[in-house]
Amino acid sequence: MSRHIVLTGGGTAGHIEPMLATATALQLREPGIEITCIGAIGGLETTLVPARGFKLEVVPAVPFPRKPSLDLAKLPPRLVTATMAARKILTKVDAAAVVGFGGYAALPAYLAARTRGVPVVVHEANSTAGMANKVGARWAKVVATAMPIPGLRGAQVIGMPIRDTISKIDRQALRAEALTHFGLRPDFTTLLVYGGSQGARTLNTAIVGAAQVLHDAGIQVLHSYGKKNDVSAPVYADGPAYTAVPYIDRMDLAYAAADFVLCRCGMGTVAEVSAVGLPACYVPLPHGNGEQRKNAAPVVAAGGGLLVEDDRLTADYLAAQLLSILRDPAKIAAMSANATGAGHGEAADRLAEMVLEVARP
Incomplete structure (x- = not known):
């Protein structure tokens, strides 16, 4: 029986492209592996992911307000709703691992994985980790980065995953x-x-x-x-x-x-x-x-x-x-x-x- 890996990332091409590059690399390394991507409703990923031939499930977007506001008060219920939606997806596919690249859908996926005991892998592409990846990295089995990042303990610098049509x-x-x-x-x-x-x-x-x-x-x-x-x-x-x-x-x-x-x-x-x-x-x-x-x-x-x-x-x-x-x-x-x-x-x-x-x- 093939394993099912769930990848999550979105909002910008900087999150989506390394996610898709890793999805392709997983398929090449383990033929027959199943891939599902989790994105946010209305995000750029809703266009790019299906166009590259990968299955996409969506959950409500959970942005992190940077200043005190009404949106900050709405964060907890939004996060609970999105996490429950992500948990249903992980349960449906019997996820073997969750791989996150940041974005508005990443934290709900990380939290859902933790409640189900699914291993988490985090990749951070930027020189400063985003909020979702900072939280997910606390219990991730593996934390990988594109460059050295202060504050992410145990992170391994591997570079930025890019498309095999480019890398090869x-x-x-x-x-x-x-x-x-x-x-x-x-x-x-x-x-x-x-x-x-x-x-x-x-x-x-x-x-x-x-x-x-x-x-x-x-x-x-x-x-x-x-x-x-x-x-x-x-x-x-x-x-x-x-x-x-x-x-x-x-x-x-x-x-x-x-x-x-x-x-x-x-x-x-x-x-x-x-x-x-x-x-x-x-x-x-x-x-x-x-x-x-x-x-x-x-x-x-x-x-x-x-x-x-x-x-x-x-x-x-x-x-x-x-x-x-x-x-x-x-x-x-x-x-x-x-x-x-x-x-x-x-x-x-x-x-x-x-x-x-x-x-x-």
């Missing part, structure tokens, strides 16, 4: 197909500019402003500018191409086409870019708690990338600083090797192995 990519074998797919031309160094699924205005402005200088220097650009943005991208009839698209749904081909990346530094982006061995210029968000800067720090320290503050990333910076690297194949190769060494392409496999070790027979 052969960039050279896919390069010709990738260039054709994006309308890029062979024999030119390719810069991939990627501001996440929503795009990034700072990156968009800088790269369009530097386009002509890069083109004259023999650098072509694959630019994902975001569905909600609009850019006046140049068109070149010959020489290095400039391909601008609102969204890239084949990131494996984008990475195969690229020689260097200009990007934000969300943990998922840093994990993927370093795992495939691409050097990058990382540009952290200018607001927040500095988390994005911390995400890129290990790769930058290893020599696999640069870190540029948002207000310093301009067309002039790209022309004066980044261009010298893009025109130096030996420098790109050295940074690529350093990025590969700093990456964690095996994180999904390692987490799957940990889950199966503690899961009930």
